[in-house]
Amino acid sequence: MVRALAWVTFLKRKYCPTVYHITCLLKRIEDIHMNKKCSNSVYAPGLSADMDEQQLQKIQDGVRLILEGLGEDTARSGLLDTPTRVARALHEFMQPTRLTNQTIFEKSFNAQCNDIVVVKNIAFSSLCEHHLLPFYGVAHIAYLPSADGHVCGLSKLARIVDKYAHRLQIQEGLTQQIAEAIMDGTHAQGVYVCMDATHTCMSLRGVCKRESTTRTQSTLGVFTNMDKKQEVMRLLFG
Numbered sequence: 617m618v619r620a621l622a623w624v625t626f627l628k629r630k631y632c633p634t635v636y637h638i639t640c641l642l643k644r645i646e647d648i649h650m651n652k653k654c655s656n657s658v659y660a661p662g663l664s665a666d667m668d669e670q671q672l673q674k675i676q677d678g679v680r681l682i683l684e685g686l687g688e689d690t691a692r693s694g695l696l697d698t699p700t701r702v703a704r705a706l707h708e709f710m711q712p713t714r715l716t717n718q719t720i721f722e723k724s725f726n727a728q729c730n731d732i733v734v735v736k737n738i739a740f741s742s743l744c745e746h747h748l749l750p751f752y753g754v755a756h757i758a759y760l761p762s763a764d765g766h767v768c769g770l771s772k773l774a775r776i777v778d779k780y781a782h783r784l785q786i787q788e789g790l791t792q793q794i795a796e797a798i799m800d801g802t803h804a805q806g807v808y809v810c811m812d813a814t815h816t817c818m819s820l821r822g823v824c825k826r827e828s829t830t831r832t833q834s835t836l837g838v839f840t841n842m843d844k845k846q847e848v849m850r851l852l853f854g
């Protein structure tokens with residue numbers, strides 16, 4: 617290891633610019649490869665790991681146009697930095713972590729567990745792909761671990777929720793993607809995901825039904841059996 621580091625230092629010193637460019641190139645190839653390989657990649661589709669100047673510029677230009685469309689003076693002091701702020705906020709929202717599903721579920725614990733595990737009330741927020749307005753609520757997750765009794769860390773279920781929530785979504789698709797990711801990642805025998813959410817596109821505009829909430833569910837593996845599903849519903853909702 618020490619020798620390798622010394623070697624890198626030597627190379628950098630001697631051929632610094634070339635090494636630098638090769639390192640960048642390799643990193644870029646790795647990024648492209650990771651994004652292609654993992655349809656499960658955490659990157660929101662269309663966004664690269666670090667928003668480049670071009671992407672930033674596009675969003676900023678779009679926000680400026682929206683402001684103009686709203687009849688605003690984009691040169692007034694209060695709005696000067698707004699396009700940049702919105703671009704950064706959107707980017708932050710759409711890209712919370714670089715972890716792939718494989719990395720999230722890398723570790724498992726041999727708990728000899730052959731019963732249902734339930735995690736309730738995992739708060740999430742997402743953006744409705746129809747109106748680009750937030751929808752937010754809680755996810756409830758139940759899974760029956762793999763036949764060999766391995767379980768995943770509880771926080772990983774919340775990480776998966778965040779990963780898929782931080783992109784443009786409809787609630788049904790989000791629910792399904794979370795369930796499938798847990799099923800694949802933990803080799804579970806069954807997964808049940810239920811999400812309750814408020815859609816601001818429905819509560820604050822349009823039909824303006826402030827109190828309305830939407831419940832979606834996805835049922836995989838053994839839980840598609842009615843008895844098992846009822847068991848899981850009892851555990852989750854009493």
Ligand SMILES: Nc1nc2c(ncn2[C@@H]2O[C@H](COP(=O)(O)OP(=O)(O)OP(=O)(O)O)[C@@H](O)[C@H]2O)c(=O)[nH]1
Binds near residue numbers: 785786787815818
């Ligand atoms: N199924 C589903 N529909 C959603 C979700 N988020 C928003 N919508 C709905 O998407 C629909 C878009 O309908 P459109 O008629 O194309 O758009 P709109 O004219 O803005 O519709 P209104 O909201 O009824 O004013 C609306 O009915 C929204 O309530 C979601 O997560 N799942």
Ligand SMILES: [Zn+2]
Binds near residue numbers: 744747818
């Ligand atoms: Zn909407």
